[in-house]
Amino acid sequence: MFRIFFSSHGDRAFGGIPEKIRQRIIVELESLAADHLWYRRVRKLHGAENQYRLRVGRWRVLFLLKSSEIEILDVFMKKGKEDYPRRIS
Secondary structure, eight states: OOEEEEOHHHHHHHHTSOHHHHHHHHHHHHHHHHOTTGGGSEEEOTTSTTEEEEEETTEEEEEEEOSSEEEEEEEEEOOOGGGSOOOOO
């Protein structure tokens, strides 16, 4: 069982997202903290020790894993193809 807390940047980023998405992320984080097979649901970030990414729909939660704690570093939305302007030749 992990204890979850937010860094100052993670807290600001989490507070700025819509309430519906925030509730989904909370459910996923609580599930992650209670799961002993947590490593199957996240991806390790390359070049960073003990940093992982959790995917919740188009949203990403970056966190740092300590001995028995999860520190949320950032929450952001992954852009999709429809988010970029289309070039017309």
